Amino acid sequence: MLKELIPLKFHDGHISPSGQIFIGLATHQSTGIGMHVFTHLIPTIERENIDLQDPYISIWNEQLLTSIGKIVRFIYDQTILHAVNHITQQQSYQLLNAVLSPYAFQTSAPNQDIGLNFIFHLFNFSKIFFLLKVVLLLMDFFRLIMIFLYQ
DSSP: OGGGTSSEEEETTEEEEOOEEEESEEEEEEOSSSSOEEOOOOBOTTSSSBOOSSHHHHHHHHHHHHHHHHHHHHHHHHHHHHHHHHOOTTTHHHHHHHHHGGGOOOOOSSOHHHHHHHHHHHHHHHHHHHHHHHHHHHHHHHHHHHHHHTO
């Protein structure tokens, strides 16, 4: 029972993602990444899958899935930033494998579009923040130069 709580499966020393989508209880839908998703998605009548067929309900569900993809990207960025700043050379391989394994992708089932939505927004979201991060790094760089010059 407890092995279902961890969204990663361990087989022969390899870690593979196996996240599920929960709407109160688990649905049949997998996320395609190594994270479980608990959210207010609207399910089908059977409460086993996410409703992407109804024209109005699908807008709600697709917007929530888009938000989840952006949140996953933010968590990924923070995880990588923390790993770069705190992992030593001796720890690098094993720790980075553990840190990055939830972001490995597999096909989501039964609806593959949900996993593709996560992947699209995970990588599309980075373009916006990449430019913002470059600007912030340049501002920090110029601030340090000004401090150095006026000391």
